[in-house]
Amino acid sequence: MTGDERRDQILHVAIKLFSQYGFRGTTTKKIAEEAGVSEAMVFRHFASKSELYHAILDYKACESGNAMPFAWVSEAIKNKNDFEVFYQIILNALNRHQQDPEFMRLLMHSALEGHELADMFINESIVPTYEVLSFYISQRQRDGMFRNLNPKLIVRAFVGMMIHHSINTTLWDKNGRILKITNEEAARGFTEILLNGIKKNTD
């Protein structure tokens, strides 16, 4: 195996283990073992355990194209297509989380252990969501279409449904013992609840 291949392999083993046991809970010994090499090899490719963690950060930051958030709903936002705005955001999030459940766990470990990944994610993914959506909501309130609830509170309700469902499906209720449902159905259901919940009564 070439150097780069080996490096890549170790990186992926580390991602898997870190996401499972957290940074502290994962030993370099275990990483080496799972990769089928000696511990010395791990330290040949990554100067320290901490550097390995940062390599994962870079990798994940590049992989998840968080660069241009919401470009793909700008059309729906422009057209004031309420359903499409919320449905697409939620469906996209659920799909991404499901494709990469490791990332969810990595993120939560990171948040609790106080590593940078969590901050990175909040700044590049959560904060923009709050900004874009609360701006859209207050606009629709001025249009007289939504009731005058605190826009940020609405966003929190929305993000809450989304994240909690993702965490449930990817971490605890993997086989759908409590609730088995496709991402499309979930996205549709949540969007309906939210929109009916905040729309101005027409009567």
Next chain:
Amino acid sequence: MTGDERRDQILHVAIKLFSQYGFRGTTTKKIAEEAGVSEAMVFRHFASKSELYHAILDYKACESGNAMPFAWVSEAIKNKNDFEVFYQIILNALNRHQQDPEFMRLLMHSALEGHELADMFINESIVPTYEVLSFYISQRQRDGMFRNLNPKLIVRAFVGMMIHHSINTTLWDKNGRILKITNEEAARGFTEILLNGIKKNTD
């Protein structure tokens, strides 16, 4: 200091540190240091670090009166007072979480590290919530008051708003930088969104 007092003190220091750094991330040395005693004293009161963790479990299990969940909303459920049912549950949860933010962190560490606390909490707090509420919701659907969405999905939306808000206020957004709001306002807002979202249109 008497034996019991000292034991209690060590227990509380441990709760604080475990909730902050997790089980693995907390050293017995650190516990001893914060308690102002030698490490040997910690092991005099608790045979092992693991026993200390289980003592915390017992303590927390007794402290949070999860024994009779929802006895205090049974009146509202009987009277089919929709607002009261959801408002009281959510307000109660937000207040409890806020009074004991340590518990939230402890719980999350536990969930990720795969300790029993998480299972305990899910079985004694989350599962009953799902059961009681989805039963109530399907009843109100038969009454023709709620739309025919999957009851479990509705509960998930509800629990999602609740938990996500708690996590935000107790863990990340403590000073309300993103959203500053009282528990009463939040509970009212979420309840309004949810109820309007699932009520049958009267027109």
Next chain:
DNA sequence: GTCTATACTAGGATAGAC
């Protein structure tokens, strides 16, 4: 009930041979 000293283990990291 408390301490100091210490045994033992595990985990991170390196040296040096092949």
Next chain:
DNA sequence: GTCTATCCTAGTATAGAC
């Protein structure tokens, strides 16, 4: 590029004195 052997530190736990 890979291994074995090893060092060092930190962490759990115990012994024994006061």
